[in-house]
Amino acid sequence: MQTEEELAKIKPQKEMLVTIGVFDGVHLGHQHLLTYLKNSAQKIGLLSGVVTFKSHPQSTLVTERQMPWLSNLENRASLIRGLGIDVIVALTFTPELAQLAARDFVQLLKDYLKMGGLVLGPDFALGKNREGDIERLRSLGKEMGFSVEVIPSFVLNGEVVSSTTIRQALAQGDVSRVEKLLGRPFGLSGTVIPGDKRGAVLGFPTANLDLNPEQASPSNGVYVTITYINHEPLPSITNIGTRPTFGGEKRLAETFLLDYEGQLMGQGLKINLIDKLRNEKRFDNTEQLKSQIGIDIEQAKIILHKRKGQKGNLA
Secondary structure, X not given: OHHHHHHHOOOOOOOEEEEEOOOOOOOHHHHHHHHHHHHHHHHOOOEEEEEEEOOXXXXXXXXXXXXXXXXXXXXXXXXXXXXXXXXEEEEOOXXXXXXXXXXXXXXXXXXXXXXXXXXXXXXXXXXXXHOEEHHHHHHHHHHHOOEEEEOOOOEEOOEEOOHHHHHXXXXXXXXXXXXXXXXXXXXXXXXXXXOOXXXXXXXXXXXXXXXXXXXXXXXXXXXXXXXXXXXEEEEEEEEEEXXXXXXXXXXXXXXXXXXXXXXXXXXXXXXXXXXXEEEOOOOOOHXXXXXXXXXXXXXXXXXXXXXXXXXXXXX
16 A cells, blocks of 8 residues: 555654645644644654655545645645754545545554544544544544644634635736645746847847746736746746736746846746736737836836834845
8 A cells, every 4th residue: 555655664763743734835834833843842842743645635536626735745844844843744635535434544644653643623634534533533542542632723813724715816916825735826937938138129138937826826927926047036926827928828927137137048946926906907018018017017016115124134
């Protein structure tokens, strides 16, 4: 069984306090739960452990519904480690795992992770048909010798913070709200690919990123962004869409860096989205587009200057 093989690679030296979930985005709600897990484990002398999944379970359970990720496994793991978690276990969510009874899955965690307790959110459930809800897990805990603690949902401004809420805000292009819910700006990553150099002809040379269809992305439009080159944050604006003025079809992210001259072809870029300036639109001619880009740049400078003043730095 693949799940058992993956768990067998983990060899904890002592008992572990465990949480389970996708933790897509590692948003403020996740951070709240994971910080509690870490602190609780330290108080009782256990390791803190996170069991997560390499792909979203919904992509396996509902094959026609591929769930785009807010943060890929590598980024998730990095963010989780940054919170001080001792052990991260990434499992492949297979149809076989989906059919596993709650008792059997919990037994695997006991056998391979030395699980001494679970820390979970209020709506958590595992096992076939989600039969392992909180009540069932507490019953299993008494029988099998592990604790179950439920942490209330994290609420921000009267709203429960969730990955679903963040995806909805992102789809609306409300990236400033997404930043509040994540606790950091939402970022797109990719490698700079060759373009048709229309930006350079207009006087605004852009770095073009081919968007990964597996990554969640905002609605089409022009965004105020911060682009990282060798970890240095640089002010930028980014158009996400198909470039309707030029009859484009492929969805791209085109970034114009305000204070940079140099070659970026083939480099990996990270682009943090700060605010949305406007929707993507088709212009009647290139002069109208060029004029609008100039307006966009001036608005972006104002927004980024204000941000720098509030935070003390651009990042």
